[in-house]
Amino acid sequence: MTTPAEPFALPMADQPRVRSDAARNRDALLCTAARMVAEEGAQAVTMDRLAAEAGVGKGTIFRRFGNRCGVMTAVLDESEAHFQTSVMSGPPPLGPGAPAYERLRAFGVARLAATLQRIDLIEAAGGGRSHAAYTFGVLHVRHLLVELGVEGDLPLLAAALLAPLEVPLLRAQIEVQHLPVARLEAAWCDLADRVVGARDQARG
Amino acid sequence: MTTPAEPFALPMADQPRVRSDAARNRDALLCTAARMVAEEGAQAVTMDRLAAEAGVGKGTIFRRFGNRCGVMTAVLDESEAHFQTSVMSGPPPLGPGAPAYERLRAFGVARLAATLQRIDLIEAAGGGRSHAAYTFGVLHVRHLLVELGVEGDLPLLAAALLAPLEVPLLRAQIEVQHLPVARLEAAWCDLADRVVGARDQARG
Structure with missing residues (x-):
């Protein structure tokens, strides 16, 4: 009574969770950056401060957004x-x-x-x-x-x-x-x- | 019969010649740069090529215009x-x-x-x-x-x-x-x- 193996289904089933983790990280970073812009202006957002306030490594920000x-x-x-x-x-x-x-x-x-x-x-x-x-x-x-x-x-x-x-x-x-x-x-x-x-x- | 010394007149009398030499150099540089822009586009004008084509030192161009x-x-x-x-x-x-x-x-x-x-x-x-x-x-x-x-x-x-x-x-x-x-x-x-x-x- 097992359904036949569907090779396409495996990545489909896994991806949403991976994507949603990535999306959550991304949202958190953007949310922190937007708050900094709103409170202190765009010049306040340095990569160092953003990493510190969002509680992530600078490498993560660079990997996700390239640069400031x-x-x-x-x-x-x-x-x-x-x-x-x-x-x-x-x-x-x-x-x-x-x-x-x-x-x-x-x-x-x-x-x-x-x-x-x-x-x-x-x-x-x-x-x-x-x-x-x-x-x-x-x-x-x-x-x-x-x-x-x-x-x-x-x-x-x-x-x-x-x-x-x-x-x-x-x-x-x-x-x-x-x-x-x-x-x-x-x-x-x-x-x-x-x-x-x-x-x-x-x-x- | 000499006219009284006019301290203001001395720099006035000298400046035009100095200015006109500087202006001539400046005109020659601008003329060369404008010709290069017209013939080959703005990207053709590097400081090296401009110095070579105008026959002046790169230092002269930097002194006069600051940078490219x-x-x-x-x-x-x-x-x-x-x-x-x-x-x-x-x-x-x-x-x-x-x-x-x-x-x-x-x-x-x-x-x-x-x-x-x-x-x-x-x-x-x-x-x-x-x-x-x-x-x-x-x-x-x-x-x-x-x-x-x-x-x-x-x-x-x-x-x-x-x-x-x-x-x-x-x-x-x-x-x-x-x-x-x-x-x-x-x-x-x-x-x-x-x-x-x-x-x-x-x-x-």
Whole structure:
């Protein structure tokens, strides 16, 4: 009454446990790194301190993430995943359920806040948003532009709307020009108005 | 009949000759570096090759420019100065004499072309446009928006118009997405239309 041997089943049965141990270690490391970033800023996360606070050997961190930049990229990816979840299934107006134009404005304001909050982390992770995170933003804005009936080269309009929310410009506006965040939010919403054509509708 | 001694005049009289020797050396080095960039690309300019081609010692280059990044920054500044001259006093529509809206479109297209042409140089110079170059672009676009009677937060609208012309986005669009330059030009002009309100004027 024994089932026939299935050579494929053996690694399948074993892998989940191995994977879940690895995933648990990884989660613990990321969680510790994210807490350090939140409490003390990205510059506080050195490989030595992370190893000490997470209670693992430095070799483990290097094996898993390559280097400090790899750790920061993983923390950033995690944080980006939370942001995307709130856009895809969080409460309106950022999440679904609000009119497309309100969602567009909410997205710009939320993206601005998220980038400003993580500006040091983004730079510690190599200076650029990940390709996947960037693509998500373009696809979401493009989707909203379609819903709004905007005509034109929508992928490039979406990229143009996201361009003023990138780190180097924001850093110059906040740290060099000392512009208040509320002014950046208002300017972005005005830009979105102009791209969508909401200004003519209001005038007409 | 001798004029009274003027202690301030002595350094004034001497400095020009010293300066002009230094300036000549500097010009020769920059000219050689710019030729190498134009002919073989930024990666061809090593300190060894630059010293050999310009016929000067490597020490001279290090003293004058600090390091390779300093050389590249100086070449880029020189090239940016030519661009600014063509905007300020070159032929229309980029230079003065054309209607403001034609000048705005010409500026976007010319800035795009200039950035694409110098993309490796910009990265070799440290990855960012100089603060002065960026400020020039913002001031010029803002000036044209004023001429066009655009109302709003003009410095931030100008910054938003320039944002899609920065290196990281252009590099992704050209090298990863393989978008044709003509499509980027058309999309930028469409963005400018929307910001200026030219689209409503055309419709109304």
